[in-house]
Amino acid sequence: MINLVRNEMLKLLRKKRLFVIILIIAFLVPLFTYAQFKEIQDQRKKMGTQDWRTVLQQEITDTQNRLSSSRIQDEWRKYLKIRLSQQQYYLENDIDPRAPGAPTFMRVFVENSIDLLLPLLVMVIVADLVSSEASGGTIKLLLTRPVKRWRILLSKYLAMLLSVSFIVLSVAVLSYAISGLVFGYGGWNMPLLTGFAVSGDELLTDNVHIVPQWQYILMEFGLVWYVCLIVGTLTFMLSVLLRSTAAVMGIMLASLIAGAILINMVSSWESAKYFFMVNLNLTNYISGMATPIEGMSLGFSMSVLAVWGIAGFIIAFVTFSKRDIY
Amino acid sequence: MRKYTLTIVSAVSIAATLLWLFGLGWTFQDQFSSNKKFEQPKEKTESAISKKQDGTLTIFAMGDSLTRGTGDADGKGYTGYLLERLKEKSEQEVNLINTAVKGETSRGLFKQLQQSEIQRQAKQADVIVMTIGGNDLFQQGTTLESLDMNAINSKKQIYLSNVKKIYSQLRDLNKEAVIYHVGLYNPFSNLPDAKTTSSIVRDWNFQTANTAAEFENIVYVPTFDLFQLQVENYLYTDQFHPNKEGYKLMAERVASLINFEQEEKES
Amino acid sequence: MSMKPALEVENLTKKIKRKLIIKGVSFTLYPGEVFGFLGPNGAGKTTTIRMIVGLISPTSGTIKIGGKNVRTEFTEAMKHLGCIVENPELYPYLTGWENLEHFAKMDPSIPTNRLQEVVTLVGLTNRIHDRVSTYSLGMRQRLGIAQALLGKPKVLILDEPTNGLDPAGIREMREFIRQLAREENLSVLVSSHLLSEIQLMCDRVAIISKGAVIRTDSVQNLLAEQERVIWKAEPLSLAKELLQEETEVQEGLDGTLITLYNEPLLPEWNQKLVQAGVKVKEMRTQLPSLEDLFLEVTGGESID
Numbered sequence: 001m002i003n004l005v006r007n008e009m010l011k012l013l014r015k016k017r018l019f020v021i022i023l024i025i026a027f028l029v030p031l032f033t034y035a036q037f038k039e040i041q042d043q044r045k046k047m048g049t050q051d052w053r054t055v056l057q058q059e060i061t062d063t064q065n066r067l068s069s070s071r072i073q074d075e076w077r078k079y080l081k082i083r084l085s086q087q088q089y090y091l092e093n094d095i096d097p098r099a100p101g102a103p104t105f106m107r108v109f110v111e112n113s114i115d116l117l118l119p120l121l122v123m124v125i126v127a128d129l130v131s132s133e134a135s136g137g138t139i140k141l142l143l144t145r146p147v148k149r150w151r152i153l154l155s156k157y158l159a160m161l162l163s164v165s166f167i168v169l170s171v172a173v174l175s176y177a178i179s180g181l182v183f184g185y186g187g188w189n190m191p192l193l194t195g196f197a198v199s200g201d202e203l204l205t206d207n208v209h210i211v212p213q214w215q216y217i218l219m220e221f222g223l224v225w226y227v228c229l230i231v232g233t234l235t236f237m238l239s240v241l242l243r244s245t246a247a248v249m250g251i252m253l254a255s256l257i258a259g260a261i262l263i264n265m266v267s268s269w270e271s272a273k274y275f276f277m278v279n280l281n282l283t284n285y286i287s288g289m290a291t292p293i294e295g296m297s298l299g300f301s302m303s304v305l306a307v308w309g310i311a312g313f314i315i316a317f318v319t320f321s322k323r324d325i326y
Numbered sequence: 327m328r329k330y331t332l333t334i335v336s337a338v339s340i341a342a343t344l345l346w347l348f349g350l351g352w353t354f355q356d357q358f359s360s361n362k363k364f365e366q367p368k369e370k371t372e373s374a375i376s377k378k379q380d381g382t383l384t385i386f387a388m389g390d391s392l393t394r395g396t397g398d399a400d401g402k403g404y405t406g407y408l409l410e411r412l413k414e415k416s417e418q419e420v421n422l423i424n425t426a427v428k429g430e431t432s433r434g435l436f437k438q439l440q441q442s443e444i445q446r447q448a449k450q451a452d453v454i455v456m457t458i459g460g461n462d463l464f465q466q467g468t469t470l471e472s473l474d475m476n477a478i479n480s481k482k483q484i485y486l487s488n489v490k491k492i493y494s495q496l497r498d499l500n501k502e503a504v505i506y507h508v509g510l511y512n513p514f515s516n517l518p519d520a521k522t523t524s525s526i527v528r529d530w531n532f533q534t535a536n537t538a539a540e541f542e543n544i545v546y547v548p549t550f551d552l553f554q555l556q557v558e559n560y561l562y563t564d565q566f567h568p569n570k571e572g573y574k575l576m577a578e579r580v581a582s583l584i585n586f587e588q589e590e591k592e593s
Numbered sequence: 594m595s596m597k598p599a600l601e602v603e604n605l606t607k608k609i610k611r612k613l614i615i616k617g618v619s620f621t622l623y624p625g626e627v628f629g630f631l632g633p634n635g636a637g638k639t640t641t642i643r644m645i646v647g648l649i650s651p652t653s654g655t656i657k658i659g660g661k662n663v664r665t666e667f668t669e670a671m672k673h674l675g676c677i678v679e680n681p682e683l684y685p686y687l688t689g690w691e692n693l694e695h696f697a698k699m700d701p702s703i704p705t706n707r708l709q710e711v712v713t714l715v716g717l718t719n720r721i722h723d724r725v726s727t728y729s730l731g732m733r734q735r736l737g738i739a740q741a742l743l744g745k746p747k748v749l750i751l752d753e754p755t756n757g758l759d760p761a762g763i764r765e766m767r768e769f770i771r772q773l774a775r776e777e778n779l780s781v782l783v784s785s786h787l788l789s790e791i792q793l794m795c796d797r798v799a800i801i802s803k804g805a806v807i808r809t810d811s812v813q814n815l816l817a818e819q820e821r822v823i824w825k826a827e828p829l830s831l832a833k834e835l836l837q838e839e840t841e842v843q844e845g846l847d848g849t850l851i852t853l854y855n856e857p858l859l860p861e862w863n864q865k866l867v868q869a870g871v872k873v874k875e876m877r878t879q880l881p882s883l884e885d886l887f888l889e890v891t892g893g894e895s896i897d
Contacts (some may be wrong), residue, residue: 003698003701005336006698007695007699009332009335009336010687010695011695013331013332013335016686018335054423057423057425061424064428065427068427068430092441136682136684137679138684140646140678141682141683141740142699143648144646144676145699146667146669146671146699146700147668147699161343162340163339165340165342165343165345166335166338169338169339169345195356195357215356218348218349219350219353220349221345221346221349222347222348222349222351223350223353225346225347225349298353298357298358299358324643324648324650325648326648
């Protein structure tokens, strides 16, 4: 099995896909670093102060003002209210949720890329894992070896899993290393609040507790990895089902983007919460953001994703071992 | 070399897998076990202790939509123009912190004033400007239409007691800063009932000014006269909030009252 | 033959969407022989071959490679098999060596020095560390054979091995295949839609049409029966008359006469014509076209 996985890793490497992914990240991170740097500068200029409390207070007031506007959508109002009480909480407990520093950047970056950017990167790697063998014809050589089909597919799946881990690690390392040049490398021990739960309009703070930022980041990356793994598994399944890599990418792209759009529209369509693509934003549960649909929670979303992932895994293995190859 | 890349990437990937699995496991343990107790961070960071920024004049603005600047196309409001004026007048750095909330009533303002951060800001301020009462009285224009004197009187009593509480709290927090309470105008002074509405607003302003007089260094700034004539030229399209020109008038009036040298000496 | 068969195919059928594509194919390969699988495109050659190599599961029938059933003892059976199905499609982004290494790793019983052996065998030593994307078709074909030989198989299956090769390449391939069968005692199954190719390469041949084997025989037998002589003579009608006395004569399209090939009698026929004053301008043997052969063996059923 190790040999098989090694084979798959070799092919992945030689296809230069991982390299391309790293390049993409290395290109995007400085972009976002600069954007955030500008934002902080701009804020300082506007406020004439470097005191984050003042900035946060100003944000609270802004939120309050937006809340008092009558033309505001219900979902948006709910979101703002939760945001407001959370900001208030940070202020009262004297915690700056956005203290500049590379770890903070890492955290914010990964929170913002969990639902689209990272799944897309994973998709780029996984989409042609099986379909390229089918379209390139090499699958005929692969499957006429004295190795059972499920073992071959499993080796590909494990290679997928490893490359997902690798991508997530690259995101972590690159975002830390690059943003640190601007923001400095400190801030690992900054306390952060987690454990917010949302029930209706209320923000429940019973389970709220403090974790140091490094733990928070590790937890978030664990979730990011989980999301990427599920997206990877589903892409993997499509890659088994379809011969054309372009079709795999198309379908995944469509569903991921549909998810991003749905999240903003589905608050009244409750059963939409069983779609995998509206459940990708796991980090929001850690930071205590409003859920797009009532009744969603970290446990719920992870279970939905797990069900989709397991189903995709089974479909992939059953079709692959039974299918006739022409 | 090529061989090594494969080994290194594979080894790193395996290590990463374990790391992320660990992170995921920790998330489970952290998020799904509920026996955690929130501990208040013991140490407050030193910057939490209020400190005034030397050499800068800090204006703390609070209150309702007038302070927020609703109706001004540029979104500055009278506080924004006030800031501009003060900057012209003096070499000194001027800072503005605006915590006004649209639709705030006197009760809401008093509640807001209980927040620690608002209190900290109030403490640091050199000048405090505020508008309040408009929403108590007008409530989006409905009160004055009915012209029910009893209802208005009871509202006024509640309002005055709130204002008193606000004043005293501000004075407790900050003994030195001059507080400018910008008064109300009558947005309906070009409507048929102008006489009645104007007298109500005048009375409201008078009572507020009386309350302000009980405290030291609280200046009640009238605006009634500014909007008395040609009110339509100074109102925004909602016929309620001032427009840009109206806000500029208000800013000029407040600016003329702020005496720099005195402020500096006091601070 | 008393030897243990290397490949046995028995009563193989395949149904796709309720349509019977392969209708009970059976044949046997013995060690050291090259077996031809002849049929027009679409006759079911490739489907049969894919069933043998385990890419398609048969609806019924058994396939045994080296005595091991492909369906029930897949891994054991596959150890005795090397194959190229259609074009040798290898990973273009890997070098030839990496490709071989890749496939060798999938079978732990392959010793590491086997790689160098097969590379030498197919004569790719100079270019083996270049990327496959830079290879010519002939080189890819050779690399394909190298990967098929990695596991020292008993049975080698080559689907249209000369497809796309130039005449020199075709010849080289032919000789190589014969050499393998002779020296390594391999059984080779070669499929083709070209009779000439099969004729030169194979010992025995199975003719397949519409999903069924119509005939299995040695190449000599098959061809001897069917070989013809083309006559160009003047006057044609006299020549025809004279030849008809001896054998069956057909008239060709371009003013030729066609008779069966009968080696011992041919000089006599010729002499008879000459003596009768017929000018024999040309006399050549011709292999029947595949179409002719089919028409013959299927009794008038045309190739579709």
